[in-house]
Amino acid sequence: MKYLRRLVWYLSSRLLILFCVLGLMTMAFYFSMNATNIYIILKDGMAKRAQVVMMGEDENLNAYFSSAYLERDALLIEARSGKSSYQNYYTIKGFDHRINLDSFWCWPWEDTARATITERIPAIDGKLKSSAREEAEAAGLSLTTPKWQTTQYNALLSRENGQWRIRNLSTIKVLDSN
Numbered sequence: 001m002k003y004l005r006r007l008v009w010y011l012s013s014r015l016l017i018l019f020c021v022l023g024l025m026t027m028a029f030y031f032s033m034n035a036t037n038i039y040i041i042l043k044d045g046m047a048k049r050a051q052v053v054m055m056g057e058d059e060n061l062n063a064y065f066s067s068a069y070l071e072r073d074a075l076l077i078e079a080r081s082g083k084s085s086y087q088n089y090y091t092i093k094g095f096d097h098r099i100n101l102d103s104f105w106c107w108p109w110e111d112t113a114r115a116t117i118t119e120r121i122p123a124i125d126g127k128l129k130s131s132a133r134e135e136a137e138a139a140g141l142s143l144t145t146p147k148w149q150t151t152q153y154n155a156l157l158s159r160e161n162g163q164w165r166i167r168n169l170s171t172i173k174v175l176d177s178n
Contacts, residue, residue, distance in 0.1 A: 026108075027108050030108035031106070031107075031108055034106045034108065034113065034164075035104055035106070037164050038104065038106065038113055038115060038157055038164055039099075039101055039104075041064055041157065041164045041165070041166065042099055042101065042115060042117055042155060042157075042166065043099045044064060045061070045063075045064025045065060045166055046097070046099055046117075046119050047097040047099075048061055048064060049061065049064075049065075049073075049075070049076065050095065050097055050119075050121060050148070051095075052076060052079055052080075053075050053076065053078075053079040053084055053086060054084070054086040054087070054092045054095060054124070054126075054148075055086075055087070055092050056079065056084070056087040061076075063163075063165075064165065064166060065165060065166045065167075066158070066160070066165045066166065066167045068167070069166060069167060069168055069169070073169070085139075085141065085146065086126075086145070086146070088132065088135075089128060089129060089132045089135065089136045089139075089141055090126045090127065090128055090129060090132075090145050090146075091126055091127055091128075091129055092124060092125070092126035092145065093125045093126055094124075094125045095121050095123065095124045095125060095126075095148075096121060096122050096123040096124075097119075097121050098119070098120050098121070098122065099117055099118070099119055100117065100118040100120075101115060101116075101117055102115075102116040102117060102118055102152070103115065103116040104116075106157075111158055111159040112156065112157065112158050112159075112167075113156075113157045113158075113164070114154065114155070114156055114157075115154075115155045115157065116152065116153070116154055116155070116172070117152070117153050117155055118150065118151070118152045118153075118175070119150065119151050119152075119153065120148070120150040120151075120175075121147075121148035121150075124145045124147075124148065126145040127143075127144075127145070128141075128143050128144075128145075149174050149175075150174070150175040150176065151171055151172075151173075151174050151175065152171070152172040152173050152174075152175060153169045153170065153171055153172060154168075154169070154170045154172055155168070155169055156168040156169075156170075
């Protein structure tokens with residue numbers, strides 16, 4: 001009986017250790033999967049947002065942002081109403097968009113995540129429209145495209161129907177321009 005009890009204790013302790021290791025590995029896998037998905041949504045969504053603001057292209061931002069956020073984003077409202085200086089005075093051909101994921105947290109079993117990101121655009125390929133030269137000079141704009149403000153954001157994301165979407169962006173601080 002003594003040997004049977006030792007054998008059962010030995011097997012149960014090894015199984016407990018095995019299940020703990022497997023549980024940690026599963027949590028690490030789901031955390032990594034969420035982190036990767038969220039990084040891609042943030043990177044692509046913020047790049048499409050900048051593209052809409054600068055180039056005026058009507059992109060489907062609903063794949064990246066919640067519709068409630070799109071209705072209240074000041075940059076997008078300004079761009080869609082025709083008040084963007086990038087669209088009115090400059091011809092933008094392209095830009096170099098960069099996102100740094102400063103911090104991130106999401107439990108594997110939750111449908112919300114928080115991230116701190118820094119958005120910057122170090123290079124904008126564009127020039128002043130010849131038709132808008134006089135207006136731009138009157139408005140005090142330069143001949144080269146204006147710099148995009150490097151900004152640090154708190155991002156709140158939620159998983160809706162199995163897909164992550166940016167639900168809110170709040171500005172932490174505006175950093176020095178490029």
